[in-house]
Every structure is written in structure tokens, then in C-alpha cells.
Amino acid sequence: MTTRTATVPGLAGQVLAGYGDRVRLHDLYDEAGASVYHDLAAVDTTEIRELLRSVRAVPGPVLELAAGSGRLTLPLLALGREVTALELEESMVALLRDRLAEAPAGIGARCTVVQGDMSDFQLDGTFAVVVLGTTSVSLLDAEGRAGLYAAVRAHLRPGGRFLLSTVDVAGADEDDLDLEAVGASGRRYRMIEHWRAGQEVRRVTILPAERDTPQDGPVLALTTSIRVLPPDDLVRELASAGLRVVARHSLPAASHRHTGVLLEAEAA
Ligand SMILES: C[S@@+](CC[C@H](N)C(=O)[O-])C[C@H]1O[C@@H](n2cnc3c(N)ncnc32)[C@H](O)[C@@H]1O
Structure with a gap:
């Protein structure tokens, strides 16, 4: 199921607006997002050890x-x-x-x-x-x-x-964190996290790296909302x-x- 691009805040929303109606926005874990999640997860060793x-x-x-x-x-x-x-x-x-x-x-x-x-x-x-x-x-x-x-x-x-x-x-001067990640397939992704100090939710949006995005045709973008649960709050x-x-x-x-x-x- 696609999601409306107008719902994406901050830098990711601006980038998506630039692609206009070419954007196909999905949830990171739905049928369209799963293969991208898997591509990125396959090279992610965070917390395993x-x-x-x-x-x-x-x-x-x-x-x-x-x-x-x-x-x-x-x-x-x-x-x-x-x-x-x-x-x-x-x-x-x-x-x-x-x-x-x-x-x-x-x-x-x-x-x-x-x-x-x-x-x-x-x-x-x-x-x-x-x-x-x-x-x-x-x-x-x-x-x-x-x-x-x-x-x-x-x-x-x-x-x-x-x-x-x-x-x-941690709070920062910028609301948007703009990172690049490479999946197991070698595909490059742009990952933008939008969060302002005090907000309960951070929004992560993943799209193809800018230099790999074709001039025309659909652009797959994936988004998910993640609550901020500081460890001390979670312990309580x-x-x-x-x-x-x-x-x-x-x-x-x-x-x-x-x-x-x-x-x-x-x-x-
Ligand atoms: C951040 S991913 C982590 C997946 C895996 N543990 C990993 O490290 O790659 C979160 C996973 O939780 C699943 N999920 C979301 N809500 C869930 C729920 N209520 N019950 C079970 N799984 C859920 C999502 O579909 C997704 O696969």
C-alpha cells in the first residue's frame, strides 16, 4: 500500500516533492519495502556481538x-x-x-x-x-x-x-540526519532521519542515492516512524x-x- 508523500516531514519531504508524482512511497516493512530492508539488514552487524x-x-x-x-x-x-x-x-x-x-x-x-x-x-x-x-x-x-x-x-x-x-x-542543531548506506547488493541508499528535540517520534525515510536515481520512471521511497524511548524511561x-x-x-x-x-x- 502506498503512503502520501505529503506526510513526510523535513528534508526527506522536500526531496520527495522534487520527484513529484514519480514517487512510490511505501512503508519500510511492507511488500515493496521488505527487499530493501533485507538488502540493508544483510550488511548490518549492529548489536549482534x-x-x-x-x-x-x-x-x-x-x-x-x-x-x-x-x-x-x-x-x-x-x-x-x-x-x-x-x-x-x-x-x-x-x-x-x-x-x-x-x-x-x-x-x-x-x-x-x-x-x-x-x-x-x-x-x-x-x-x-x-x-x-x-x-x-x-x-x-x-x-x-x-x-x-x-x-x-x-x-x-x-x-x-x-x-x-x-x-x-541527542538533540542537534539540524533536525535532519542525512546518511548514505550501501546494501548487500551494492545498491546505494540515502537515509534521512527527521527528529527535533522533544518529539516523541523520529521519521526515517530511505530513497535511492541521488546519483543513482534515474531521470525518469518511478522512484521507490520507504518510510517508517520510530518512537524515541530513552533507556531510563524504558527501565522504569x-x-x-x-x-x-x-x-x-x-x-x-x-x-x-x-x-x-x-x-x-x-x-x-
Ligand atoms: C527494525 S525491524 C527488525 C527486524 C530484525 N530483527 C532485524 O534486526 O533486521 C522490525 C521488524 O518488526 C516487525 N514488526 C513490526 N511490528 C510488529 C509487531 N507488532 N509484531 C511483530 N513484528 C512486528 C517489522 O515487520 C520488522 O520486520
Whole structure:
């Protein structure tokens, strides 16, 4: 489903306006966005090392929420664990299933893929570790997060850990952060994040790098809104949902204005 370009704020909105009616604007995770997300995710190693270190400390089956196309799922499987990967979008589930089918025999077989909503799920059994990486907690509103925490508690084994990452965003002079990224395919993308200090949501828009954009024909642009959930706020929110944070690990910064944190929580 396409989204209206007029809804995109700041620099990305101006760039899109320049392309006029050539723009095809989609959600980053829909059927058009999934392949671009996957292209970028395939070269993104953010938080994998820190996450695996924390998972290794707690033996047993792993539940991964918002698994996407498997950026974290495959490394989790490589630890030798049974992994249940839950993902909302059909397009992402299809990409994940394809990757698992291509993985060496014995790896894919240890993964159960479930299409479902992380804010409201009921699975058979309990898990030693529940993982929610890539700042994906920020995709849920307060009601969704309350549902998530209740479902996580219901699926955690005694002594189990809930591992989730979040990002703090520092105020800057500029509202727009304009970056270039290269996907696994070699394609170059322009990523523009729009956020002003105090705003609850940052808007990320991805479009082809300017020098790679053809003179005519459609221009695919993808956009997503991400809530800003500073780690201290999230720790308080988790505590009131009965999940006590027992460790915080710094993650390498994605840019000068982002600070990533991996939180480890257990049932209080
Ligand atoms: C930032 S991506 C992360 C994907 C993957 N973990 C990675 O590192 O590449 C967020 C994922 O969450 C999925 N998602 C969004 N809302 C969801 C929900 N309510 N329940 C489950 N998955 C959801 C999106 O479709 C997307 O695949």
C-alpha cells in the first residue's frame, strides 16, 4: 500500500516533492519495502556481538520477537539453540523462510517461524531467553508495549532473560540526519532521519542515492516512524510491568546523535 508523500516531514519531504508524482512511497516493512530492508539488514552487524554474549549466558530455547528477515535469527541459530522467530509482516516471514531454507541442513530445522503480533501472542512452551533487537520495541505504542511485557512475562522460564535494545537520540542543531548506506547488493541508499528535540517520534525515510536515481520512471521511497524511548524511561516502564533490568550494555553508536543500549531484564 502506498503512503502520501505529503506526510513526510523535513528534508526527506522536500526531496520527495522534487520527484513529484514519480514517487512510490511505501512503508519500510511492507511488500515493496521488505527487499530493501533485507538488502540493508544483510550488511548490518549492529548489536549482534553484544546480544550473542548475553544469550550465551542463559542456556535453553530462544524466542526472537520482530525477527524480520532473520538478521539476528541466523546468528542465534548458529549458537546451536532452538529458536522460535515471531514476525508480523507476511513479506518478512517469506524472506525469513527463504533464508532458513537456504541455510545448511540442521540450522533451519531448529527454527520455528510464527507469523504473529509481539504485543499479543500465545505460544506453546516457555523460553530461557526472549530477544527483541534492533530497537523494535519503539515500533509499539504504550498499549502495545504493555501487551508485549505481559506476553514476555508469560513466556519466560524462571531465571530467564528478556533482552531488548533501545536508542537514545541527542538533540542537534539540524533536525535532519542525512546518511548514505550501501546494501548487500551494492545498491546505494540515502537515509534521512527527521527528529527535533522533544518529539516523541523520529521519521526515517530511505530513497535511492541521488546519483543513482534515474531521470525518469518511478522512484521507490520507504518510510517508517520510530518512537524515541530513552533507556531510563524504558527501565522504569519495564519495572512497573514486573520486569526488572539487571544489566545494561552500551552498543556502538550508529551515528553522532544515537546512543544504543541493550537491556537485560528478568521477571521481578
Ligand atoms: C527494525 S525491524 C527488525 C527486524 C530484525 N530483527 C532485524 O534486526 O533486521 C522490525 C521488524 O518488526 C516487525 N514488526 C513490526 N511490528 C510488529 C509487531 N507488532 N509484531 C511483530 N513484528 C512486528 C517489522 O515487520 C520488522 O520486520
